[in-house]
Amino acid sequence: MNPKRKTTKVVRVSEELLDAVADIAAKYSVAKRDVIDALLEDFLWKDKKDPNLKYRIFQGFASRYNLRKKKPVTKPKPDDGERGGIASVPEWMK
Numbered sequence: 125m126n127p128k129r130k131t132t133k134v135v136r137v138s139e140e141l142l143d144a145v146a147d148i149a150a151k152y153s154v155a156k157r158d159v160i161d162a163l164l165e166d167f168l169w170k171d172k173k174d175p176n177l178k179y180r181i182f183q184g185f186a187s188r189y190n191l192r193k194k195k196p197v198t199k200p201k202p203d204d205g206e207r208g209g210i211a212s213v214p215e216w217m218k
Contacts, residue, residue, distance in 0.1 A: 129157075132157075142156075145159045145160055145163075
């Protein structure tokens with residue numbers, strides 16, 4: 125594998141998936157990360173041939189597990205004082 129690895133993120137996976145990755149890693153005496161990199165690289169290589177593959181796979185997964193869409197995160201609007209301007213004056217003070 126590439127000795128200069130890119131930065132990583134923590135990803136949660138099921139125990140079943142982790143066990144499968146651990147079996148492959150143990151058989152070939154490599155790190156679990158290398159196994160995951162190989163599997164994802166193979167998937168991305170196949171995706172180049174069929175750009176809609178990732179969407180079909182996810183749609184099948186979502187229908188099997190009845191996934192719900194997450195609600196969009198909305199940020200509250202900052203007060204006028206937070207923007208560095210003059211704070212709005214209440215009606216009773218005008």
